[in-house]
Amino acid sequence: MSKCIGCGIEIKDKDENKEICNRCFRLKNYGEYKVVAKDNQEFLTILDDIEKDALVLYVTSLFNLNIDYINKFKNVILVLTKKDILPKSIKDEKLINYVKNFNINVLDVEVISSLKNYNLDSLMNKINKYKTNNNVYVVGNTNSGKSTLVNKIIKNYYNSNLNITTSLYPSTTLDKIIIKLNDDLNIIDTPGIVDYHSFIHNIDLSLLKKITPKKEIKPRVYQINNKGSILIDDLVRIDYETTDNSMVIYIANNIKISIAGKQNDKLRELNYQELKLDKNMDIVIPDLCFIKFKNEVNLKIYIKDNVIVKKRANLI
Ligand SMILES: Nc1nc2c(ncn2[C@@H]2O[C@H](COP(=O)(O)OP(=O)(O)OP(=O)(O)O)[C@@H](O)[C@H]2O)c(=O)[nH]1
Ligand SMILES: [Mg+2]
Structure with a gap:
């Protein structure tokens, strides 16, 4: 039995010998999204299995700054992503100081944009500095940009064409995806935590394109x-x-x-x-x-x- 390299789910019999499942294929090629009946509990259970002292990149979009589950983890780099959609004039330092006022315990904070390759070198340095064993987990809310970040790490630093499925729809990644980058580093993508109180879980999915900021927001x-x-x-x-x-x-x-x-x-x-x-x-x-x-x-x-x-x- 093989697993889909796009979303981590087990590939069913009829798709055997394929590297990606039908759902990922249709999403990648035609932008067609299929809702999968999995609930948050199932996703949270996957997070419960993370080794207690492993390094976790907790990824949140700066657009909603949702870090509800961050205290579940011990060794965390908080990654504030999608900086490209905030006005350029906003300094990283201001954002970092803002989150440092939260009652959270993190090793470090990094402001990035995966889309613009912004601060990814710095994040890579921090990953190498703080990792406690070979496994580094990428965790956060659905749609926060985890898989996009993992793809950039794979492409920029390990020169591979492997490509995890990403999309503007919620719950794109469905199971753990373990990527062995070298003998010392495995980066592990995980399914996003679902925030049922977010706007995107309470509207028709056809509206998602419209409400997702694609470039710098003009206040x-x-x-x-x-x-x-x-x-x-x-x-x-x-x-x-x-x-x-x-x-x-x-x-x-x-x-x-x-x-x-x-x-x-x-x-x-x-x-x-x-x-x-x-x-x-x-x-x-x-x-x-x-x-x-x-x-x-x-x-x-x-x-x-x-x-x-x-x-x-x-x-x-
Ligand atoms: N503007 C901007 N959009 C981004 C960035 N990173 C990711 N996105 C977009 O955010 C959406 C979600 O990205 P994914 O990487 O699929 O998010 P995810 O956290 O893996 O989502 P799940 O697998 O559902 O948990 C996609 O539309 C991405 O193009 C970024 O740095 N800037
Ligand atoms: Mg994903």
């Missing part, structure tokens, strides 16, 4: 005062109440935003979440956007039931 700045509504492309409505505030929205550039100085009536069929923000806080709608506010504001966010909107101190 959209608005002055807001008193009451009004922000409408994010017929997907989310946010009613605000505030005084002389400024707001910056970080979202894919092609998404339409309309702001009205009076309460909007759209999307009223959705339930809402209420958030009260102090000065200098952001809200994060995981995998859709984050919004920075300067002053205090009360928000009523009309959004699909299972999405949980979070608040945090201003990231940038």
Whole structure:
């Protein structure tokens, strides 16, 4: 029985002698995505099997900064990826200092972009510095960019054409993929942890292309005062109440935003979440956007039931 080099799953009888499974083949060649009925528990069990002292690269997209499971692991390099979609003016150091304020225990933090080959040399040095045995695991939420990173490591430093399947759809990697790079280093890709409260798990998958930022986000700045509504492309409505505030929205550039100085009536069929923000806080709608506010504001966010909107101190 062989395993698919694209996603790690066992290849069924009828596909035997193939290197990749039908699902990966169709995804790689035609962009067709097939949902596989596996749940988070199954993925988490795979993570439970990681040797306790092995080096873990915990990969999170800077777009949602989700590190919910990081304390599961002992020797961690926190990898903040997709730097290319944040405005260039933002310094790595600022992002690193930000996460250092979290209550987490990591060996190091690296800001990278796999797409732009940014800081990958530095990350490789850190991998060699901190690895405790041959195995280095790549862990993190689904869609955070783990397999893309592994592919870049294989290609840039080990000159191989081996290619793990990557896609903008969630749960692309389905099982552990062990890649022996040399006698001293195995890099091990893992299936992403599913955050059922992320926006991408609560929308039609055909919308994914539209909401995924592909290049540097152009921040959209608005002055807001008193009451009004922000409408994010017929997907989310946010009613605000505030005084002389400024707001910056970080979202894919092609998404339409309309702001009205009076309460909007759209999307009223959705339930809402209420958030009260102090000065200098952001809200994060995981995998859709984050919004920075300067002053205090009360928000009523009309959004699909299972999405949980979070608040945090201003990231940038
Ligand atoms: N802009 C940008 N996009 C990236 C980067 N790295 C990965 N992506 C994109 O993020 C999406 C998810 O990438 P994957 O590598 O498949 O993510 P994963 O973490 O392996 O996902 P699962 O296998 O589902 O857990 C793809 O659309 C990638 O092209 C990056 O550095 N910058
Ligand atoms: Mg993957």
